[in-house]
Amino acid sequence: MPNDTTSLVTLDTIRTAHTRIRPHVVRTPLVPFPLEDFWLKPESLQPTGAFKLRGAFNAMLSLTPEECARGVVAHSSGNHAQAVAYAAQQLGIPAVIVMPDNAPQMKLAMTRAFGADVVIVGPASEDRTRKAEALAAERGLTPIPPYDDARIIAGAGTVGLEILEDLPDVGTVLVPVSGGGLISGVAAALKQQRPEIRVIGVEPEAAADARDSLRSGQLVTYAAEQVGQTLADGLRVQQLGELNWAHVKAFVDDIITVSEGELRRAARDATLRTRLVTEPSGAVTIAAALYHRGELSATGPLVAILSGGNLDPSLLVDLLTGGDA
Numbered sequence: 001m002p003n004d005t006t007s008l009v010t011l012d013t014i015r016t017a018h019t020r021i022r023p024h025v026v027r028t029p030l031v032p033f034p035l036e037d038f039w040l041k042p043e044s045l046q047p048t049g050a051f052k053l054r055g056a057f058n059a060m061l062s063l064t065p066e067e068c069a070r071g072v073v074a075h076s077s078g079n080h081a082q083a084v085a086y087a088a089q090q091l092g093i094p095a096v097i098v099m100p101d102n103a104p105q106m107k108l109a110m111t112r113a114f115g116a117d118v119v120i121v122g123p124a125s126e127d128r129t130r131k132a133e134a135l136a137a138e139r140g141l142t143p144i145p146p147y148d149d150a151r152i153i154a155g156a157g158t159v160g161l162e163i164l165e166d167l168p169d170v171g172t173v174l175v176p177v178s179g180g181g182l183i184s185g186v187a188a189a190l191k192q193q194r195p196e197i198r199v200i201g202v203e204p205e206a207a208a209d210a211r212d213s214l215r216s217g218q219l220v221t222y223a224a225e226q227v228g229q230t231l232a233d234g235l236r237v238q239q240l241g242e243l244n245w246a247h248v249k250a251f252v253d254d255i256i257t258v259s260e261g262e263l264r265r266a267a268r269d270a271t272l273r274t275r276l277v278t279e280p281s282g283a284v285t286i287a288a289a290l291y292h293r294g295e296l297s298a299t300g301p302l303v304a305i306l307s308g309g310n311l312d313p314s315l316l317v318d319l320l321t322g323g324d325a
Contacts, residue, residue: 017151020062028041028162039167050234099119100121148242153188157188172296172303177211188251191250206227207229208257209240221238231263267282276306
């Protein structure tokens with residue numbers, strides 16, 4: 001595990017990633033939420049509907065011609081899968097994606113629609129990891145990890161660069177936490193420019209491994225059955241990546257949790273009040289801003305990163321018309 005700052009992604013590396021991926025991704029705007037000094041950064045507006053496209057392009061644009069010719073392999077429950085499949089299609093690179101059998105059908109269908117060869121395994125994170133490693137060894141494919149990789153972290157960090165460019169006096173940034181790629185990059189980008197900005201991660205109560213890790217000072221792992229209880233399928237990772245854990249310890253101020261009912265209400269509120277569709281994984285930050293202000297110790301303007309908007313139509317109808325659960 002990285003144990004010093006030499007392993008951390010630098011601001012220059014994030015800026016290089018921003019230049020590299022600029023022709024391929026959307027520079028998403030800050031959208032005002034109808035509350036004072038509260039803004040959303042809607043990564044749902046990316047071509048694949050989530051921030052993951054930034055890291056995927058940064059990693060794949062770093063490959064050698066030989067690696068591109070052999071192809072890539074990735075494992076993901078959905079958004080990283082779609083991002084790698086889309087980037088591979090755009091760059092003419094063969095892609096194999098390992099997905100769990102409980103992945104949302106829309107994410108599975110879109111990954112296939114982008115031309116990737118999809119391999120289905122069990123729901124546990126280790127099932128996906130082992131299968132991807134085996135395919136890489138068997139076929140000579142280059143792995144594109146979902147979060148525990150400096151190139152992925154740097155790509156995700158471009159979200160932080162854009163927030164600070166658009167809102168120089170930002171005081172607090174809320175970031176969804178899964179494996180830690182997004183919060184690692186965003187926190188590194190912000191804290192290496194303005195250390196006083198508060199960077200706070202948000203998780204569902206059922207998948208609070210990162211919160212428990214930060215508070216205990218050591219990596220905590222949750223069982224697959226435990227994290228599978230949350231509706232936020234993109235946040236069902238059982239443990240932070242090792243490189244991500246190093247960034248969280250170095251740059252993140254706090255990690256809090258929200259309930260399933262709160263993330264459902266937040267997804268509905270975001271759609272009705274800002275006309276932005278958010279999947280439950282992206283709604284956790286909005287839930288934190290709306291229902292947990294007292295825990296945030298927020299200063300100055302508040303930005304919540306809406307990490308993705310990929311959800312099945314039936315779930316969207318349920319979120320808009322159903323109860324809070």
